[in-house]
Amino acid sequence: MSGPTTAINLAHKLSQFSELWTQKKIADLNDYEVKLAKLKGEFVWHTHEDTDELFLVLSGRLTIRLRETGDVVLMPGELFVVPRGVEHCPVAEEETAVLLLEPAGVLNTGDRPGPLTRPAEPPDQSRDPPSVRER
Numbered sequence: 001m002s003g004p005t006t007a008i009n010l011a012h013k014l015s016q017f018s019e020l021w022t023q024k025k026i027a028d029l030n031d032y033e034v035k036l037a038k039l040k041g042e043f044v045w046h047t048h049e050d051t052d053e054l055f056l057v058l059s060g061r062l063t064i065r066l067r068e069t070g071d072v073v074l075m076p077g078e079l080f081v082v083p084r085g086v087e088h089c090p091v092a093e094e095e096t097a098v099l100l101l102e103p104a105g106v107l108n109t110g111d112r113p114g115p116l117t118r119p120a121e122p123p124d125q126s127r128d129p130p131s132v133r134e135r
């Protein structure tokens, strides 16, 4: 599969959606997906038994609650990798934009499927002005 041949602008991709807690796939990396999400409020406690999960904060502030070891607070430009098997709960007191890196197909709610479970999807390219719409 051939990927985009131009730069992927994160601010632009973030402008293409406003839903919270919905992962938007912006690139593939081998068997991994690079995704964006906007978060506000408290997610659900969950675990990914088979994979680590990378969070990179782009704007706002993200607290990742970890059941065993306490909170990790991420400011813009900071990242944290939740190790596989570690129960965690992301919390954002203000709207926060994050970049996520994890294997394709990982469920956002891990072992706790429920109302917040959503598959990753592409951003809404119809929101692009025609000059930057991808081919």
Ligand code: NI
Residues within 6 Å of the ligand: 046, 048, 053, 088, 108, 110
């Ligand atoms: Ni997770």
